[in-house]
Amino acid sequence: MSGGSSAALTTTHLPQLRATLDEWREKQPAPRSFTAPRQDLATRLADENAVGAKEGKDIVVAFRTRPPLPDEAAEKFHTLETKEEAAAGDQDTELSDATPELPAKVEFCSGVTAASAEPGTFICHVPGFKWSGPTLTHKSYESDLAFGPAIDNDEVYQRSVVANDMIPLALSSGIACILAYGQTGSGKTYTMEALEHRIARDLFVAAKFIGDRLLRAEQAAKASSSESVEVPDEVKATDVFEFNVSFLELLGKRAVDLLEPVEGLPVDAQGNPVRNEVPIHEDKNGDVRPRLVSRVVESADQLDELIVSALSHRRVSATLRNATSSRSHAVLTVRITNKLMPFAEPGQLLLVDLAGSERYEDSKAHDKQRMLESRENNNSLMSLKECVRAKAKMATEDGFVHIPWRSNKLTMLLKPIFDVESRQPSKTLIIAHVSPHIQDSAHSVTTLSYAAPFKTAPPKPRGPAPYDPQDPRTWNHEQTLAWFTEEFTKRAKVRRAAAHKAQAEKAAREGKETRPLDPAAPVKLAVDVARLCPPGMTAKHFGQLTTMQFVQRSLEAAPELDRDLTANVVKNTAGEVVGTLYYLILSAKTRKRRNIMKSRKTIDVNMYGDSPYDTIPGTNVRIPEGELAEHSVFKMYTREQFVISSQRRSTGWYEVINAAVLEAREAGGNVALAEVEAVSKMMEEDYGTPATQEAAQE
Numbered sequence: 001m002s003g004g005s006s007a008a009l010t011t012t013h014l015p016q017l018r019a020t021l022d023e024w025r026e027k028q029p030a031p032r033s034f035t036a037p038r039q040d041l042a043t044r045l046a047d048e049n050a051v052g053a054k055e056g057k058d059i060v061v062a063f064r065t066r067p068p069l070p071d072e073a074a075e076k077f078h079t080l081e082t083k084e085e086a087a088a089g090d091q092d093t094e095l096s097d098a099t100p101e102l103p104a105k106v107e108f109c110s111g112v113t114a115a116s117a118e119p120g121t122f123i124c125h126v127p128g129f130k131w132s133g134p135t136l137t138h139k140s141y142e143s144d145l146a147f148g149p150a151i152d153n154d155e156v157y158q159r160s161v162v163a164n165d166m167i168p169l170a171l172s173s174g175i176a177c178i179l180a181y182g183q184t185g186s187g188k189t190y191t192m193e194a195l196e197h198r199i200a201r202d203l204f205v206a207a208k209f210i211g212d213r214l215l216r217a218e219q220a221a222k223a224s225s226s227e228s229v230e231v232p233d234e235v236k237a238t239d240v241f242e243f244n245v246s247f248l249e250l251l252g253k254r255a256v257d258l259l260e261p262v263e264g265l266p267v268d269a270q271g272n273p274v275r276n277e278v279p280i281h282e283d284k285n286g287d288v289r290p291r292l293v294s295r296v297v298e299s300a301d302q303l304d305e306l307i308v309s310a311l312s313h314r315r316v317s318a319t320l321r322n323a324t325s326s327r328s329h330a331v332l333t334v335r336i337t338n339k340l341m342p343f344a345e346p347g348q349l350l351l352v353d354l355a356g357s358e359r360y361e362d363s364k365a366h367d368k369q370r371m372l373e374s375r376e377n378n379n380s381l382m383s384l385k386e387c388v389r390a391k392a393k394m395a396t397e398d399g400f401v402h403i404p405w406r407s408n409k410l411t412m413l414l415k416p417i418f419d420v421e422s423r424q425p426s427k428t429l430i431i432a433h434v435s436p437h438i439q440d441s442a443h444s445v446t447t448l449s450y451a452a453p454f455k456t457a458p459p460k461p462r463g464p465a466p467y468d469p470q471d472p473r474t475w476n477h478e479q480t481l482a483w484f485t486e487e488f489t490k491r492a493k494v495r496r497a498a499a500h501k502a503q504a505e506k507a508a509r510e511g512k513e514t515r516p517l518d519p520a521a522p523v524k525l526a527v528d529v530a531r532l533c534p535p536g537m538t539a540k541h542f543g544q545l546t547t548m549q550f551v552q553r554s555l556e557a558a559p560e561l562d563r564d565l566t567a568n569v570v571k572n573t574a575g576e577v578v579g580t581l582y583y584l585i586l587s588a589k590t591r592k593r594r595n596i597m598k599s600r601k602t603i604d605v606n607m608y609g610d611s612p613y614d615t616i617p618g619t620n621v622r623i624p625e626g627e628l629a630e631h632s633v634f635k636m637y638t639r640e641q642f643v644i645s646s647q648r649r650s651t652g653w654y655e656v657i658n659a660a661v662l663e664a665r666e667a668g669g670n671v672a673l674a675e676v677e678a679v680s681k682m683m684e685e686d687y688g689t690p691a692t693q694e695a696a697q698e
């Protein structure tokens with residue numbers, strides 16, 4: 001806190017702070033509330049133009065504060081005083097037990113004002129001290145949405161999840177992620193549990209609605225062919241979609257499965273089952289898929305029940321701030337497969353209730369185990385911040401941005417939203433929670449300054465990039481049409497040749513002759529390209545569709561189907577064409593990244609001068625001479641692991657080493673050692689520390 005510490009704040013300061021705050025408020029314009037009407041999901045789905053109409057931001061930041069709870073102000077002062085006594089060395093002070101002797105009733109003094117709802121503004125009132133008495137500084141933070149204490153869970157849900165079409169996104173093979181962040185006791189779980197229950201209900205409503213539309217489109221497309229589709233009078237969500245749920249808890253570095261059956265598991269001193277640790281790593285295909293029990297759910301009630309039971313298993317323990325404070329990150333994942341389009345990637349809903357962020361003062365009273373957990377939680381929250389910031393930066397900058405999602409188990413679990421090479425569109429909603437009390441202002445400042453930089457401006461309009469036939473992002477409408485025509489024609493010719501061959505073989509068996517195929521004769525394409533790609537649409541737009549959305553559009557743009565051109569042919573062909581388009585976009589991005597990397601490598605070599613040493617296999621990072629070359633890091637990992645790590649990190653590898661080297665140089669330290677340590681740290685992140693090293697560190 002600027003100009004003072006919260007520990008110095010006492011109840012005697014409150015009247016003056018309240019008076020200062022009232023004076024400040026009088027000069028402020030009236031708070032701005034939401035202007036647009038709220039919409040529930042059913043209304044939004046029924047409104048043809050609403051879904052997907054919003055400006056495509058892939059990170060949405062919201063602030064939320066709750067009303068003060070009864071007696072909370074007094075309890076907070078009590079906690080502050082108790083902590084001060086502890087800090088002063090009173091060993092007998094029982095920190096974690098709230099003693100029954102609370103100070104007399106303390107009137108609430110606000111630490112935060114919701115000045116505007118959309119775009120959001122929170123103003124934090126931070127007390128400080130001068131010789132003349134307490135002072136207040138007002139710090140303003142911006143977000144996309146801001147929910148003041150009077151806004152209930154229904155409105156939070158509608159303004160954030162519904163208005164950003166997160167459920168329809170997950171149902172069309174995209175990734176929708178919600179992260180609840182904030183100080184312990186600020187209301188994360190209150191928000192998250194409410195959102196989870198509303199999502200459970202609406203997911204099935206939306207799946208039924210979208211499933212009905214998909215089935216009818218498929219039925220209409222197949223009506224003219226020999227295939228037929230039965231559409232039941234009342235379509236159920238599960239007629240088209242399958243929902244798989246898993247629930248993981250990350251406590252410190254330890255991940256456990258909250259759906260693991262507990263019978264037969266050992267129990268700890270408090271009688272809680274000790275769950276098995278679930279390893280989290282990247283598999284050969286680059287996927288991070290911890291082995292978790294996954295349950296298929298068939299109704300909103302089943303999903304709701306599963307959430308309730310998993311939440312009750314979540315390990316909770318008292319902290320200084322909140323008697324049932326959660327110290328772990330809880331990640332609920334719903335994977336959604338579309339049975340009509342098995343080739344489309346499953347959509348995902350990732351709902352993450354993050355561990356309470358703790359400041360150093362909060363963790364002072366912890367035992368060693370809790371301190372380690374707390375440190376690890378803070379590390380993971382820091383990594384998350386790095387990743388979200390990098391992702392936010394990527395939205396506004398066209399250049400290459402490295403997202404260090406491999407640096408931590410939490411961010412690894414969120415790979416689907418951070419992987420720059422993923423072709424699944426994603427949307428992430430971050431709700432940063434702050435306590436309403438002035439005693440918590442310093443923490444609120446930390447929370448809001450953590451989350452505010454995630455707010456992105458919509459991408460700047462740029463002039464068209466020069467046409468590159470290898471980069472679909474540069475194609476205009478005509479070039480896109482021409483490419484689609486070529487791709488669909490190529491595939492139609494392959495189909496025609498196969499059909500002709502079969503016909504010729506049949507004729508030959510019957511002793512008849514077939515006319516040779518005329519390669520110049522027109523072919524029937526699987527889609528009417530002009531309908532698929534109406535004026536204004538370019539390859540860049542198509543690159544943002546999921547496979548499922550593209551295939552759906554193709555079915556709608558198919559010509560009359562017949563014996564040869566069946567709906568399945570349309571679907572498969574469209575799947576192949578969009579696959580080629582994604583591949584081209586991805587290769588163009590990778591090429592660009594490689595070029596940037598090359599130029600960074602040059603800088604790197606220039607910085608070091610000519611490399612006099614051997615390099616780490618697969619990289620151009622030097623292995624320092626002499627004893628350091630014998631350092632265990634070079635022996636602990638295989639050549640292949642070095643190569644993989646360096647490829648994975650691409651430029652990140654050099655950036656980290658350069659930063660360590662520069663720092664060592666500035667501090668006059670051992671440059672070569674700094675380099676080795678940076679390498680060790682990265683390898684450790686990727687492959688873990690051998691137990692012996694961990695023991696030695698202890």
Ligand SMILES: Nc1ncnc2c1ncn2[C@@H]1O[C@H](COP(=O)(O)OP(=O)(O)OP(=O)(O)O)[C@@H](O)[C@H]1O
Nearest residue numbers: 066067183184185186187188189190322325326356
């Ligand atoms: N918007 C709200 N309206 C009314 N009460 C609320 C609101 N938000 C939170 N609360 C209450 O505040 C208390 C703390 O909330 P909650 O447990 O959700 O905090 P938390 O941030 O999840 O804490 P932790 O990190 O310790 O789990 C609870 O008693 C909860 O019911």
